[in-house]
Amino acid sequence: MRTTVARIAREAGVSPATVDRALNNRDGVRPRTRDIVLQVAARLGYFGPAAQETPPRVRLAFVLPVGTNTFLHTLRRHLIEESQARGDCDVSIHQIESFEPARLADEVLSLRGTADAAGLVAPDHPEVREAINTLANSGVKTCTMVSDIHTVKKVGYVGIDNRAAGRLAGLLLGRFLPAGDGEHRVALFMGSLAYRGHEEREMGFRSILAEEFRRITIAGHYEVSDDRELAYRATLRMLDAGEISAIYSIGAGNQGIARALRERRLERRIVFIGHDLTDATRIMLLDRTIDAVIEQNPKVQAREAIRLLVSAVNGKSEPDYPPRLQVIFRENIPAI
Numbered sequence: 001m002r003t004t005v006a007r008i009a010r011e012a013g014v015s016p017a018t019v020d021r022a023l024n025n026r027d028g029v030r031p032r033t034r035d036i037v038l039q040v041a042a043r044l045g046y047f048g049p050a051a052q053e054t055p056p057r058v059r060l061a062f063v064l065p066v067g068t069n070t071f072l073h074t075l076r077r078h079l080i081e082e083s084q085a086r087g088d089c090d091v092s093i094h095q096i097e098s099f100e101p102a103r104l105a106d107e108v109l110s111l112r113g114t115a116d117a118a119g120l121v122a123p124d125h126p127e128v129r130e131a132i133n134t135l136a137n138s139g140v141k142t143c144t145m146v147s148d149i150h151t152v153k154k155v156g157y158v159g160i161d162n163r164a165a166g167r168l169a170g171l172l173l174g175r176f177l178p179a180g181d182g183e184h185r186v187a188l189f190m191g192s193l194a195y196r197g198h199e200e201r202e203m204g205f206r207s208i209l210a211e212e213f214r215r216i217t218i219a220g221h222y223e224v225s226d227d228r229e230l231a232y233r234a235t236l237r238m239l240d241a242g243e244i245s246a247i248y249s250i251g252a253g254n255q256g257i258a259r260a261l262r263e264r265r266l267e268r269r270i271v272f273i274g275h276d277l278t279d280a281t282r283i284m285l286l287d288r289t290i291d292a293v294i295e296q297n298p299k300v301q302a303r304e305a306i307r308l309l310v311s312a313v314n315g316k317s318e319p320d321y322p323p324r325l326q327v328i329f330r331e332n333i334p335a336i
Contacts, residue, residue: 055088066096071298089310118309120132123194124149144157145159145301155309156320166250170206173248174209186244188202189222190223191223228253228256231256239264268289273290273291276295
């Protein structure tokens with residue numbers, strides 16, 4: 001039921017005539033009295049339900065490397081799905097050749113004026129760092145994802161502890177290889193040392209080998225730009241160079257490594273540890289080409305990146321919620 005003039009008058013402590021003049025903007029009412037009457041009328045619902053101002057949708061941009069990295073393709077899909085489920089933001093995906101710092105820096109700078117916030121999967125390079133800082137100084141909230149960059153202005157990092165992931169890989173490999181069997185040689189495959197995350201995984205891996213598994217030595221180190229074809233050719237060269245006992249794939253390119261092992265009929269003789277549960281690594285686990293996969297959950301990373309950036313744009317801060325590391329074996333592959 002609509003609030004009456006008489007009730008407003010009682011609440012405001014004035015006469016009904018004064019209320020009538022104030023509501024209809026007629027002369028004879030002091031400004032202060034008019035303000036009181038209008039405030040009381042609004043509080044009592046005289047003007048109907050208060051119009052709820054809908055905040056503008058947050059414009060989010062995500063810069064991801066282009067290529068054959070299945071994990072990043074999955075992350076892209078989850079970013080889009082999460083934004084659609086929330087309904088308070090719009091997401092644009094910018095895919096760029098991340099191993100070309102100048103092009104990547106230009107893409108980051110192009111977000112000024114077109115995005116409120118940006119999530120970045122990027123290498124730690126001077127041109128890229130400068131571009132990120134310039135973007136942040138323009139008012140765009142930024143976060144790093146998957147691989148951190150420590151010296152840039154950002155609202156946070158969304159991703160796993162990559163050094164811990166490397167140590168975990170080393171522990172698994174050391175336990176898989178027989179202890180009383182002499183020295184073992186392991187080959188390392190990585191996307192690029194320009195990615196701090198890949199560098200940290202290697203550091204963690206090397207550190208635990210030095211501490212606990214000195215019988216294992218690193219026989220070769222191959223940068224394959226997360227490209228499965230480059231990984232395939234590098235694996236063949238590595239196999240031709242001498243006998244190895246294990247492979248640790250720090251980044252992407254697992255399908256290329258698996259292809260080479262299968263061609264040489266070594267898929268069940270060489271211990272193979274990799275990262276990220278994808279359709280391809282799921283098959284590799286089932287046929288025992290790969291022994292274990294360290295999972296970092298792209299769905300959680302997409303959710304947390306969007307949560308962090310939307311909150312930052314709205315002037316709020318959110319606590320860190322890093323994705324947990326999980327080891328996937330053939331026996332505990334989660335259902336799709």
